[in-house]
Each structure stands twice: as structure tokens, then as C-alpha cells.
Amino acid sequence: MILSTxxxxxxxxxxxxxxxxxxGVSSCATCDGFFFRGQHxxxxxxxxxxxxxxxxxxxxAESVTIVHRRDTFRASKVMQKRALDNExxxxxxxxxxxxxxxxxxKVVGVRLRNLVSGETKVLDVTGVFVAIGHDPRSELFKGxxxxxxxxxxxxxxxxxxxxxxxxxxxxxLVDHTYRQAITAAGTGCAAALDAERFxxxxxxx
Numbered sequence: 001m002i003l004s005t006x007x008x009x010x011x012x013x014x015x016x017x018x019x020x021x022x023x024g025v026s027s028c029a030t031c032d033g034f035f036f037r038g039q040h041x042x043x044x045x046x047x048x049x050x051x052x053x054x055x056x057x058x059x060x061a062e063s064v065t066i067v068h069r070r071d072t073f074r075a076s077k078v079m080q081k082r083a084l085d086n087e088x089x090x091x092x093x094x095x096x097x098x099x100x101x102x103x104x105x106k107v108v109g110v111r112l113r114n115l116v117s118g119e120t121k122v123l124d125v126t127g128v129f130v131a132i133g134h135d136p137r138s139e140l141f142k143g144x145x146x147x148x149x150x151x152x153x154x155x156x157x158x159x160x161x162x163x164x165x166x167x168x169x170x171x172x173l174v175d176h177t178y179r180q181a182i183t184a185a186g187t188g189c190a191a192a193l194d195a196e197r198f199x200x201x202x203x204x205x
Contacts, residue, residue: 002191003145003153003162005137007172007179012044012130016100016107024107025100025128029053032129033060041127042067042110044097050131051079057129058088065123067092069115092123100128136173145169152176160191168194 009027011017017025026032029043033056041061043054046068054064066083071093073080083089094116101109107128113120136152138145146154146163153169155161160168170191171184 001167002160002188002195003141003167003169003173004171004184004188004191005140005173006184007134007136007175009130010133010135012097012132014097014099016102017128017130020100020102020105020107020128023105024102024126025130027130029056029129032127033057036061036127038062039126040124041065041129042097042123042125043129043131044068045131045133046070046073046075047131047133048075048079049133051075051083053129053131054083054089055079055086058086061088061127063088063090065090065092065125067095067097067110067112069096070094097128134172134179138173150176158190160187160194166195166198168198 037060039061040063041057042065043050043057044067050066054066057064066089068091092112095112095114097110098113098120099111100107101111107126109122109124110128111120111122138147138151138153141153145167148154153162153174155169155174160170162169168191170187172179174187175183
């Protein structure tokens with residue numbers, strides 16, 4: 001058996017987010033960035049993913065505002081510098097999105113609240129990219145397969161073997177770091193090979 005249920009992007013959990021998903025709200029800059037060419041957009045988050053999304057989007061958007069709840073990013077120094085040195089990127093520090101505003105079924109802005117001053121303001125934007133992390137879809141396997149502290153399936157790397165004989169795992173279900181289609185496909189191939197060898201070992205006997 002090969003487990004490959006992937007991961008799901010972590011939503012902000014504010015009014016307007018689910019209603020406008022796919023109509024201005026996205027979790028994938030490389031997938032949807034093209035639709036926001038020449039527009040003003042927001043990226044929510046402070047890690048490497050948020051920096052990468054924001055930097056990529058500057059190739060297409062007129063401006064990108066990163067909204068982060070703290071006064072420093074948790075992203076790597078290299079990723080931070082790349083984003084902060086980009087003239088198209090602005091940062092709203094110590095701030096959270098309280099609501100995503102829509103009109104005629106599309107995003108028209110976000111309401112921000114500053115966690116230090118308590119002040120609120122509205123940014124007129126047409127796109128909101130959420131980059132606050134992913135959660136592995138591993139709920140089904142709890143109590144059956146060994147998981148790590150973050151809920152990812154543990155494998156005996158570099159193989160894809162889990163702690164249960166004959167059960168293998170691949171893709172974003174095991175991947176904390178890369179979460180790319182090509183790396184998921186690669187581990188999927190590895191899992192298929194591991195499974196084939198496992199079955200072959202029984203046939204030989």
C-alpha cells in the first residue's frame with residue numbers, strides 16, 4: 001500500500017476567505033499569479049514560502065504587500081533579503097488580516113488590524129495569497145502509522161518505508177521542505193519501486 005494523500009494549505013480563517021477562494025484568494029502564486037498581472041496584491045505570512053510567493057509575484061503584480069503578525073520574519077536571511085530588497089514589496093508588520101473584502105464575487109480589499117496599536121485600515125487589493133503553512137492530510141492514519149510531531153508520516157529515508165511492513169508513503173504527506181510537484185512525483189516513483197521490491201521478496205520465497 002502506498003499512502004499519498006498530500007497536504008492542504010492552512011487557511012487564515014477570516015470572513016471572506018472561503019467565499020472568495022478562487023476569486024482573488026489563492027494559496028499558489030505559481031498557479032494563479034498570471035491572473036493578477038498589473039494588480040495590487042497581498043501575501044500573508046512570514047516564512048520562506050511567503051517570501052518566495054511575494055518575490056515571484058513581483059514579476060507580475062504592480063505591487064505586493066506582505067502582511068506579517070510579528071516585527072521580524074521567520075524566513076531564512078537569504079529569502080528575507082531577497083524580498084526586502086525588492087522595490088515592489090512593502091511590509092505591514094505586527095498586523096493580521098481581519099477580513100477579506102469582496103464585491104461582485106471578487107476580492108476588492110483586506111481589512112488589517114495592527115496588533116500593537118489596535119488600529120485598523122483597509123488596503124485596496126484584488127488578490128490575497130495565503131502562505132502560512134501546510135498541514136499533511138494524515139488524520140486517517142493516526143494510531144495506525146507512525147507520525148512525527150507535525151503530523152507528517154515518518155519514513156525510513158532514503159526509502160519510503162513506514163513503520164508498518166508493506167506500507168509506503170510519498171509526496172507532501174512526508175515532505176516538510178520542498179512540497180513541489182516534481183519532488184512529490186519523485187517520491188511517488190520511489191514508493192512504487194519500494195512496493196514492487198517488497199512484493200518481489202515474497203514471490204522469491
